[in-house]
Amino acid sequence: MIAVLAGGVGAARFLSGLVGVVAGSEVTVIGNTGDDAVLHGLHVCPDLDTVTYTLAGAVNPETGWGLAGDSFGAMDALDRFGVATWFRLGDRDLATHLYRTQRLGAGATLSEVTAEIVAAWGLKIALLPMTDDDVRTRLRLADGREVDFQEYFVHLRHGVAVESIDYARAGSARPAPGVEAALASAELIVLAPSNPLLSIAPILAVPGIGEAVARRRDRVVAISPIVAGRALKGPADQLLVELGHESSAAGVARLLGPYASVLVLDTADAGLAGAVSALGVRPIVTDTVMRTPGVAAELARVTLAAVGKAR
Amino acid sequence: MIAVLAGGVGAARFLSGLVGVVAGSEVTVIGNTGDDAVLHGLHVCPDLDTVTYTLAGAVNPETGWGLAGDSFGAMDALDRFGVATWFRLGDRDLATHLYRTQRLGAGATLSEVTAEIVAAWGLKIALLPMTDDDVRTRLRLADGREVDFQEYFVHLRHGVAVESIDYARAGSARPAPGVEAALASAELIVLAPSNPLLSIAPILAVPGIGEAVARRRDRVVAISPIVAGRALKGPADQLLVELGHESSAAGVARLLGPYASVLVLDTADAGLAGAVSALGVRPIVTDTVMRTPGVAAELARVTLAAVGKAR
Numbered sequence: 001m002i003a004v005l006a007g008g009v010g011a012a013r014f015l016s017g018l019v020g021v022v023a024g025s026e027v028t029v030i031g032n033t034g035d036d037a038v039l040h041g042l043h044v045c046p047d048l049d050t051v052t053y054t055l056a057g058a059v060n061p062e063t064g065w066g067l068a069g070d071s072f073g074a075m076d077a078l079d080r081f082g083v084a085t086w087f088r089l090g091d092r093d094l095a096t097h098l099y100r101t102q103r104l105g106a107g108a109t110l111s112e113v114t115a116e117i118v119a120a121w122g123l124k125i126a127l128l129p130m131t132d133d134d135v136r137t138r139l140r141l142a143d144g145r146e147v148d149f150q151e152y153f154v155h156l157r158h159g160v161a162v163e164s165i166d167y168a169r170a171g172s173a174r175p176a177p178g179v180e181a182a183l184a185s186a187e188l189i190v191l192a193p194s195n196p197l198l199s200i201a202p203i204l205a206v207p208g209i210g211e212a213v214a215r216r217r218d219r220v221v222a223i224s225p226i227v228a229g230r231a232l233k234g235p236a237d238q239l240l241v242e243l244g245h246e247s248s249a250a251g252v253a254r255l256l257g258p259y260a261s262v263l264v265l266d267t268a269d270a271g272l273a274g275a276v277s278a279l280g281v282r283p284i285v286t287d288t289v290m291r292t293p294g295v296a297a298e299l300a301r302v303t304l305a306a307v308g309k310a311r
Numbered sequence: 312m313i314a315v316l317a318g319g320v321g322a323a324r325f326l327s328g329l330v331g332v333v334a335g336s337e338v339t340v341i342g343n344t345g346d347d348a349v350l351h352g353l354h355v356c357p358d359l360d361t362v363t364y365t366l367a368g369a370v371n372p373e374t375g376w377g378l379a380g381d382s383f384g385a386m387d388a389l390d391r392f393g394v395a396t397w398f399r400l401g402d403r404d405l406a407t408h409l410y411r412t413q414r415l416g417a418g419a420t421l422s423e424v425t426a427e428i429v430a431a432w433g434l435k436i437a438l439l440p441m442t443d444d445d446v447r448t449r450l451r452l453a454d455g456r457e458v459d460f461q462e463y464f465v466h467l468r469h470g471v472a473v474e475s476i477d478y479a480r481a482g483s484a485r486p487a488p489g490v491e492a493a494l495a496s497a498e499l500i501v502l503a504p505s506n507p508l509l510s511i512a513p514i515l516a517v518p519g520i521g522e523a524v525a526r527r528r529d530r531v532v533a534i535s536p537i538v539a540g541r542a543l544k545g546p547a548d549q550l551l552v553e554l555g556h557e558s559s560a561a562g563v564a565r566l567l568g569p570y571a572s573v574l575v576l577d578t579a580d581a582g583l584a585g586a587v588s589a590l591g592v593r594p595i596v597t598d599t600v601m602r603t604p605g606v607a608a609e610l611a612r613v614t615l616a617a618v619g620k621a622r
Contacts, residue, residue, distance in 0.1 A: 040413055041412050071402060073402030074406045077378075077402075077407070080431045080432070083413075091388075092385060092388035095386075098351045098385065102352035105352055
């Protein structure tokens with residue numbers, strides 16, 4: 001069994017490579033829910049859905065999230081009511097949120113609903129939210145405002161300086177059912193190439209999860225989402241610098257070193273292998289920019305081999 | 312001021328004729344909410360929305376409800392989750408229900424939200440739900456089942472025999488703000504050509520409304536939805552017979568006579584004028600089949616003239 005801590009687009013691409021190399025039924029994904037939002041009264045789980053849609057082969061290939069070929073009739077029509085529609089939910093995507101919201105309203109847990117959604121899409125992986133509790137990533141901006149993740153990421157297009165990040169209510173959250181067992185028994189735990197501060201850190205912040213991962217450190221492989229100092233997608237590079245870290249594979253090694261014994265870094269960063277090593281993290285250099293499914297599959301193979309789980 | 316008790320399609324067509332003859336700001340519509348349903352977690356008000364969409368010129372002309380040119384991506388995608396999707400909500404239509412549901416969830420009353428929706432569509436009429444309370448038209452079927460209106464009307468396509476109708480919780484409902492004042496001050500009250508048992512009766516069943524209408528009986532004009540013994544749309548004819556009434560303009564006069572002093576009936580039913588008269592209801596014979604906007608406007612003119620309010 002392989003457990004993967006996952007954010008959104010980068011994690012989803014890695015996972016689609018992984019399920020080309022091992023059976024989906026061997027994979028347990030522990031997804032970030034700190035980015036969840038209630039939009040137009042609907043409970044939206046961007047990271048979980050990005051994983052589901054990507055593995056189902058249904059994701060919008062241009063954005064990396066949402067559904068391919070979706071329409072936006074509902075959002076267009078909502079404009080009439082003067083409500084904020086900067087978060088564009090596609091019409092077919094809305095079905096997922098309608099279903100989830102209705103089931104949560106009927107008393108189902110997020111774990112249960114997520115399993116139902118994954119099954120409805122015909123996937124074999126286990127997709128677990130990090131918690132069934134209500135954890136929200138909050139960002140304090142340099143201008144003094146405090147905003148939710150989606151407000152920062154989508155509405156403000158992460159074009160504002162961040163002063164600090166808070167994983168609100170993480171302290172009292174419990175890991176979702178199955179999370180701790182998956183981490184305890186996994187032969188390999190992967191920290192997917194996701195934003196370390198906004199995607200991986202909220203998962204690790206849930207009491208029990210960070211400790212469980214650290215306890216298995218010799219079986220934990222992180223994949224750097226920073227290549228040549230830049231994030232492939234999103235604001236990870238800028239955020240790392242704003243919050244006093246280094247925007248490089250070495251900076252990632254420093255942040256994730258307490259949890260991972262191995263860091264996979266891109267060939268472009270081969271020169272940082274020594275610095276990573278000096279931090280007590282074993283570097284593995286390979287191509288990490290998943291331009292094609294073949295690259296993602298090879299990255300999965302290298303990751304599996306890192307702790308002796310070659311296929 | 313003119314008050315109109317309204318169901319769905321027939322009422323909406325009459326109202327579009329009416330607002331061609333008098334200013335919309337002179338019209339208060341009291342809409343049936345017994346047909347309201349919670350579908351996919353969304354609060355749907357079919358009759359109120361049919362009135363709004365029709366007066367906005369946005370209604371689907373083929374069905375008489377829903378929005379013209381709407382798409383059904385969300386409903387198609389919901390099929391994946393195995394939930395009942397027999398009530399087809401269009402994607403643009405969904406925006407109305409999302410907005411309403413979110414506002415109700417935030418503590419707004421149905422009256423408030425309805426006024427907001429009507430304003431968002433640029434309409435000048437006042438559209439009042441009959442009540443802000445939760446009244447539901449329930450039907451006991453001949454096979455013993457008891458179902459909600461939409462289950463009967465849409466899912467079962469009103470193709471089953473009905474034994475009795477109950478306006479659940481009507482007894483403890485209060486008229487929405489403005490309803491009683493509108494009825495007390497109106498120069499003319501119209502019972503629109505809607506199903507007398509499923510659209511008009513639930514409104515009259517709200518304590519205070521039936522009494523207020525009956526008190527103004529000399530100013531109340533009903534329009535028969537039955538022409539030549541048949542309902543123009545829906546199951547009114549079949550229901551009238553199943554529940555022991557007569558499926559004719561005379562049967563409508565008998566049902567609505569306690570509330571209306573005048574019944575407008577179709578030229579096809581001119582032969583029933585005497586029977587209507589004998590029931591103490593003054594018959595007015597004109598063309599009531601609103602095939603064109605011109606017919607609807609003329610029907611409105613005749614209705615206005617019926618109580619001396621000619622234009």
